[in-house]
Amino acid sequence: MxxxxxLGCSSCNNLLNEQPTDAVNxxxxxxxxxxxxxxxxxxxxxxxxxxxxxxxxMLYGDVKGGDLTVFSQGRGLDYYYSFNHSATTxxxxxxxxxxFNCIMNANTLxxxxxxxxxxxxxxxxxxxGEAYALRAIMYFDLVRLYGLPYNYDSSSLGIPLILNTLxxxxxxxxxxxxxxxxxxxxxxxxxxxxxxKSRLNGYPGYYAAMAEEARVRLYMEDWSGALKCAKEVINxxxxxxxSNSEWVNSWKGQFGSESIFEIGIDxxxxxxxxxxxxxxxxxxxxxxxxxxxxxxDYFLNRLGEDETDVRWGVMGPDEYNSIYGIEHxxxxxxxAGSVDLEGDGKETYSAVNIKVIRLSEVYLIAAEAAxxxxxxxxxxxxxxxxxxxxxxLEKATAETIDIDMILDExxxxxxxxxQRFFDMIRRNKSIEFNDDLNDIPVVQxxxxxxxxxxRIVLPIDQAEINVNPNMxxxxxxx
Numbered sequence: 326m327x328x329x330x331x332l333g334c335s336s337c338n339n340l341l342n343e344q345p346t347d348a349v350n351x352x353x354x355x356x357x358x359x360x361x362x363x364x365x366x367x368x369x370x371x372x373x374x375x376x377x378x379x380x381x382x383m384l385y386g387d388v389k390g391g392d393l394t395v396f397s398q399g400r401g402l403d404y405y406y407s408f409n410h411s412a413t414t415x416x417x418x419x420x421x422x423x424x425f426n427c428i429m430n431a432n433t434l435x436x437x438x439x440x441x442x443x444x445x446x447x448x449x450x451x452x453x454g455e456a457y458a459l460r461a462i463m464y465f466d467l468v469r470l471y472g473l474p475y476n477y478d479s480s481s482l483g484i485p486l487i488l489n490t491l492x493x494x495x496x497x498x499x500x501x502x503x504x505x506x507x508x509x510x511x512x513x514x515x516x517x518x519x520x521x522k523s524r525l526n527g528y529p530g531y532y533a534a535m536a537e538e539a540r541v542r543l544y545m546e547d548w549s550g551a552l553k554c555a556k557e558v559i560n561x562x563x564x565x566x567x568s569n570s571e572w573v574n575s576w577k578g579q580f581g582s583e584s585i586f587e588i589g590i591d592x593x594x595x596x597x598x599x600x601x602x603x604x605x606x607x608x609x610x611x612x613x614x615x616x617x618x619x620x621x622d623y624f625l626n627r628l629g630e631d632e633t634d635v636r637w638g639v640m641g642p643d644e645y646n647s648i649y650g651i652e653h654x655x656x657x658x659x660x661a662g663s664v665d666l667e668g669d670g671k672e673t674y675s676a677v678n679i680k681v682i683r684l685s686e687v688y689l690i691a692a693e694a695a696x697x698x699x700x701x702x703x704x705x706x707x708x709x710x711x712x713x714x715x716x717x718l719e720k721a722t723a724e725t726i727d728i729d730m731i732l733d734e735x736x737x738x739x740x741x742x743x744q745r746f747f748d749m750i751r752r753n754k755s756i757e758f759n760d761d762l763n764d765i766p767v768v769q770x771x772x773x774x775x776x777x778x779x780r781i782v783l784p785i786d787q788a789e790i791n792v793n794p795n796m797x798x799x800x801x802x803x
Contacts, residue, residue, distance in 0.1 A: 355437035361452035364434045365528065368427050368459055373588050375599050376419035378679045382466060383601055383743040384618065390745025392624040392736055394655075394759040396608070396644045398766075400615045406758070408770040408780045412802050417470075418786035424467040425487075431460040432490055454519030458529040458537070461512035462681075464505055465541055470783050471799070472502040474751045476546045477776055479503040482797060498795040506545060513538045524563045526580040526587065532558050533586035536682045539690045544751050552694035555687050558585065564684045569714055573638030576677070577662035579669050583684040595676035601660035602675040605741060608644035610656070611666070619643040619655035620740070621759035628737050631715035636737055639664065645763065657741045685711050685738050693731050701726055711738055728752065750776045 355361050373379045381402065387393045388405040395403045404415040434456045438449045464484070472483030483505045485497035513534050520531040529537075539554035558564070565582040567575050575581045579589070597603070598613040608616025620628075620640070628634055641664045643655035658664045660677045668674030688707045696704035701723035708721045711734055721730060732752060736745055749756050755775045760767050770780065779801025790796045 358448040365455050368430050371427055373590050373594050375596050376423045378588055379596055380601050386743035386746045390749055391756045392745045393618045394621040394762050396616055396763050400617050407767045410784055412784040412787040416784050416786040420470050424463050427463045431456045450519045454516045457512045458516035458534045461509045464509050468505040469747055475502055475506055475544055496793045496795045509541055527589040529586050536585050536687050543690050548694045548697040555691035558687045569635045572635045576659050577667045577669050579678050586682040588679040590676045590678050592672050592676050595673050597675050600675040605657040607656040616644040631717040633717050634715040659741050689735050
């Protein structure tokens with residue numbers, strides 16, 4: 326059986342077999358728009374899991390980006406921090422499995438809807454647009470995990486590009502990063518043509534696709550394209566930045582004024598002790614909270630440039646504080662609703678929705694794209710809309726704004742949201758790790774890395790290579 330069937334699709338029918346909440350039976354195919362909606366719900370449910378946005382993918386970007394550190398090794402996922410990966414150990418194959426599982430279900434849904442449309446049926450456009458948007462998001466996530474940055478080597482190998490269902494004797498090969506990015510843009514453009522421009526809570530609507538396109542074009546250094554997409558989202562009138570007085574409380578609410586794409590987490594899907602809330606909170610704040618990750622000194626010093634920064638409101642004492650008696654507010658409570666564990670209105674505080682794309686990020690995309698396009702005045706305006714969350718910091722001006730100021734603001738605003746590592750690598754910045762916070766012995770990587778370090782990409786799991794003669798391993802793991 327083809328490799329993608331083994332790892333990417335070993336549970337590919339799960340979403341299509343679980344009735345009625347996750348999907349419809351594959352043998353029954355799609356017979357009505359409501360069937361299509363059920364499949365979309367299944368994909369969204371998968372995205373909320375612990376190997377995806379519900380935990381691991383969000384952790385990955387901050388743990389590897391230097392904004393998080395570990396107090397003690399061996400508690401869980403610390404190999405992200407140490408880059409202790411191989412093709413057989415800690416390969417993070419769950420990313421591959423989950424990502425291609427979602428892609429295969431999106432492919433199946435797209436094919437079935439196209440069959441319905443060919444027969445003259447109607448009512449499917451929204452679901453078809455959502456399927457294309459979700460496929461684009463999955464491909465963007467996977468290509469960043471397994472492929473080099475687009476602006477570093479777009480001709481290097483990324484991931485297999487699969488747009489149809491696989492046959493048992495199919496052995497897909499890895500396409501280039503360039504090919505994957507082009508397909509992502511194609512999918513987003515189709516989604517934008519199909520999706521309604523009204524606000525859509527819990528699903529990727531038109532402006533979610535547009536915000537995702539702004540992200541993708543930023544990574545491609547298509548500055549004018551990124552700015553155009555970002556401005557359309559900013560100016561659409563459906564979303565509004567939180568005021569300073571609203572920002573902290575926004576985390577204990579659902580589908581706030583900044584949420585462009587937010588994944589709903591219901592109590593049935595609550596990961597509890599495996600949730601982001603538990604991985605970020607102080608050690609033993611509650612039972613089974615093991616203090617997996619805490620903010621690094623580098624992040625805390627950055628946030629500490631203004632002690633009145635409203636974003637301190639989601640931070641609290643961590644294990645370093647409780648053991649050594651030194652003020653160290655490195656525990657993050659975004660995903661518990663508040664430092665008081667209030668959640669976001671559900672029965673359990675750990676079932677907080679995941680904000681995938683927020684308006685504040687779109688402003689920061691606009692700031693970076695405008696700066697690189699030569700419009701420093703516009704860049705400062707967009708940046709200051711977010712920078713005002715630290716009221717004692719001087720406003721950026723056309724003379725003072727630079728990329729480091731924007732990256733610092735992205736770090737402070739998007740902390741815990743899985744962005745830092747990818748930002749630093751795409752901008753060719755060095756990442757320094759806070760290994761000395763508690764004398765953590767890390768031998769798998771140096772203290773400072775940049776994008777020339779081979780392990781910035783994950784290995785292809787050895788089981789995938791064993792069953793697919795066309796699968797090629799990333800160089801650092803040969």
